[in-house]
Amino acid sequence: MESTTPSATPVAGPTHRCVRCGAAVPLDIALCERCNPLGLPQPASTQAHGTVFLAVVLSVVGLALLGRFALSGIGPFSGSIAGVVAAPPGLAITLSVTNEGSSAGSTTCRVYDAANPGLGPDSAFMTSPAIEPGRTISFSGETALLGSTVRPLAVECGRP
Numbered sequence: 765m766e767s768t769t770p771s772a773t774p775v776a777g778p779t780h781r782c783v784r785c786g787a788a789v790p791l792d793i794a795l796c797e798r799c800n801p802l803g804l805p806q807p808a809s810t811q812a813h814g815t816v817f818l819a820v821v822l823s824v825v826g827l828a829l830l831g832r833f834a835l836s837g838i839g840p841f842s843g844s845i846a847g848v849v850a851a852p853p854g855l856a857i858t859l860s861v862t863n864e865g866s867s868a869g870s871t872t873c874r875v876y877d878a879a880n881p882g883l884g885p886d887s888a889f890m891t892s893p894a895i896e897p898g899r900t901i902s903f904s905g906e907t908a909l910l911g912s913t914v915r916p917l918a919v920e921c922g923r924p
Contacts, residue, residue: 838869841895843921845875846902854908857888861903861921863895870894873921877910881918886910892921 779788782796789796794806847858857875870892877886888907895901910917 837867839865841871841921843919858904862900871921878916878918
């Protein structure tokens with residue numbers, strides 16, 4: 765009766781597993797002697813790694829192209845602060861956002877203290893509903909990230 769366990773032939777040096785049965789084989793071959801008794805040419809490790817690398821690169825390029833086509837025509841968006849009122853424990857902010865692109869889409873706007881334009885703890889993010897091309901909408905949201913003191917705020921709205 766034939767055994768289904770990998771052969772225990774000692775192999776000198778670094779090894780990896782036979783791709784078919786799992787026996788230890790030298791790094792420069794893919795199949796053990798039992799799985800390749802005729803000594804047929806085997807795929808090189810560089811060939812296998814190159815194939816995987818090529819698949820990863822093509823997948824990344826494909827996803828980038830898909831994203832580009834899915835988002836084409838959306839934005840840019842311009843935004844302004846339409847109103848700010850205290851709503852303890854934070855602020856209720858109303859934004860007015862215009863879609864200057866040729867396709868409908870939404871955007872994320874960063875609202876920040878006009879006196880401190882850099883990224884930091886004095887920033888809040890608000891996501892708009894879908895905006896048709898060439899249209900302006902107003903929407904409101906509440907945040908406690910900017911404190912509860914009404915003060916001059918600024919907004920930046922970007923691409924989706």
